[in-house]
Amino acid sequence: MLDQRKHANSPTFTIYGWTVCFWILIIAFQYGYHIPALNQIQAVLTCKEKPLNAVHYGLPTCISMSEFAFSVVTAIFTVGGLLGSLIANLVMDRWGRRGAVRTSTLLTSLGAGIMGMSGSFGLLCFGRLLVGIGSGVGLCVGPIFLAEIAPSNISGNVGVLTQLGIVLGIMITQAMGLRFATPTEWRLVLIFSSVLSAAQLLLSVFIVESPTWLGSQLRTDEKKWTEGRLWDAALQNDSSSTVERDFLLDQSEAQPEAQRNVAAITVPQLLTTQELRTPLAIICLAMASQQLSGINAVLYYSNAILSKSLPDFGPYVSLGITVVNVLMTFPPIILIERMGRRQLLMISTIGALTSLTAVGFGLNTGLVIIPSLAILVFVMSFAVGLGPIPFVMIPEVSPGYAVSALSSVALSLNWIVNFMVGLLFLPLRNQLSGGDSLKEGRVFYVFVGVLFMSTFALSRLYRR
Numbered sequence: 001m002l003d004q005r006k007h008a009n010s011p012t013f014t015i016y017g018w019t020v021c022f023w024i025l026i027i028a029f030q031y032g033y034h035i036p037a038l039n040q041i042q043a044v045l046t047c048k049e050k051p052l053n054a055v056h057y058g059l060p061t062c063i064s065m066s067e068f069a070f071s072v073v074t075a076i077f078t079v080g081g082l083l084g085s086l087i088a089n090l091v092m093d094r095w096g097r098r099g100a101v102r103t104s105t106l107l108t109s110l111g112a113g114i115m116g117m118s119g120s121f122g123l124l125c126f127g128r129l130l131v132g133i134g135s136g137v138g139l140c141v142g143p144i145f146l147a148e149i150a151p152s153n154i155s156g157n158v159g160v161l162t163q164l165g166i167v168l169g170i171m172i173t174q175a176m177g178l179r180f181a182t183p184t185e186w187r188l189v190l191i192f193s194s195v196l197s198a199a200q201l202l203l204s205v206f207i208v209e210s211p212t213w214l215g216s217q218l219r220t221d222e223k224k225w226t227e228g229r230l231w232d233a234a235l236q237n238d239s240s241s242t243v244e245r246d247f248l249l250d251q252s253e254a255q256p257e258a259q260r261n262v263a264a265i266t267v268p269q270l271l272t273t274q275e276l277r278t279p280l281a282i283i284c285l286a287m288a289s290q291q292l293s294g295i296n297a298v299l300y301y302s303n304a305i306l307s308k309s310l311p312d313f314g315p316y317v318s319l320g321i322t323v324v325n326v327l328m329t330f331p332p333i334i335l336i337e338r339m340g341r342r343q344l345l346m347i348s349t350i351g352a353l354t355s356l357t358a359v360g361f362g363l364n365t366g367l368v369i370i371p372s373l374a375i376l377v378f379v380m381s382f383a384v385g386l387g388p389i390p391f392v393m394i395p396e397v398s399p400g401y402a403v404s405a406l407s408s409v410a411l412s413l414n415w416i417v418n419f420m421v422g423l424l425f426l427p428l429r430n431q432l433s434g435g436d437s438l439k440e441g442r443v444f445y446v447f448v449g450v451l452f453m454s455t456f457a458l459s460r461l462y463r464r
Contacts (some may be wrong), residue, residue, distance in 0.1 A: 080132020
């Protein structure tokens with residue numbers, strides 16, 4: 001009965017509310033943009049295609065480095081992301097959600113700008129580290145900010161937009177990399193990101209703070225004014241005050257009123273608070289499952305697999321997969337409120353387990369067409385649930401006073417598992433295959449087993 005009343009009286013976004021929503025989503029776009037930002041321009045960036053002494057507008061046309069050095073530059077993004085996640089709750093609680101977004105955009109703009117203007121390995125690393133820190137802060141605050149400004153009846157739909165922003169970023173940087181992978185133009189890929197974040201930072205003066213955070217700071221008048229800008233004014237004056245009670249505080253119907261005014265807790269307090277252990281376990285399992293699916297390893301490995309069956313289209317393989325990833329992010333936007341989080345997550349996991357098994361089988365038998373198709377199915381399955389649902393779950397399973405600390409822990413775990421999977425994938429593949437190319441699929445069976453165990457444990461805890 002309560003749920004029906006909520007949806008009947010639910011406020012809707014104003015045009016300004018949607019504007020704020022898309023302003024926040026630039027963070028997710030930038031995170032996705034920088035994951036593969038250097039991959040397409042690697043050859044020209046590392047001096048494999050031009051003389052070392054070429055100069056363009058006073059800057060070298062490339063930065064000489066070994067494969068290992070390039071790997072360090074790539075991996076330091078993950079290190080920065082972890083650092084950003086660890087400090088994100090402090091930034092959110094002190095300066096609010098808008099202040100945390102500003103911090104993220106400032107770091108991303110500076111970092112991408114330094115990378116775009118760098119002429120040495122050290123500056124390139126420093127710039128990518130700053131971008132990573134900005135992404136770490138941004139990925140923590142983005143889903144929370146979206147959940148706190150979204151009307152409850154579409155909060156899940158809006159939450160999925162985080163994943164859409166990420167995959168759009170990946171697709172755009174792949175396309176730009178193909179276009180600007182020349183000695184005189186590769187810097188534009190990085191300068192574009194810097195300018196975009198600078199514009200986001202400048203536009204922040206027109207963006208309101210989260211009503212939930214304002215309420216926690218007892219800034220009642222400002223909170224009501226903000227609600228009026230974000231949501232349909234016709235429903236703001238509902239005499240029953242159902243909307244005020246159910247939507248304008250923290251949009252969590254299960255959360256007692258007493259918890260809404262509790263001061264935000266720190267990460268150490270989160271880890272030692274008994275009643276928060278279940279939400280913490282749910283979010284940590286969800287984030288771990290996302291990375292333990294092997295999505296990044298599969299995407300890295302896809303070029304080598306698909307190029308065997310499509311040898312003339314190697315440069316376009318990664319771009320094609322990201323397009324599929326973008327397209328398959330739209331179904332959960334529509335289905336998440338109709339089917340529920342848990343059901344979508346289970347469908348996604350079943351698809352991922354089946355397709356990963358097929359990838360392993362195809363590689364082990366030499367039937368190239370099987371892993372080629374299975375990788376596409378895997379990417380589609382991931383995009384339906386394992387990709388977006390964990391971000392939606394963060395603000396939904398946690399009480400308001402713990403959401404920033406829980407987000408910081410969850411995203412830190414996400415970065416750590418991401419780094420470990422990337423670090424161990426190739427050594428584990430080589431160890432399990434014993435140098436036999438027809439046994440390289442065995443590593444995917446490991447992902448199948450680990451993903452099954454993590455999602456099984458998650459399904460026992462998460463019932464929504």
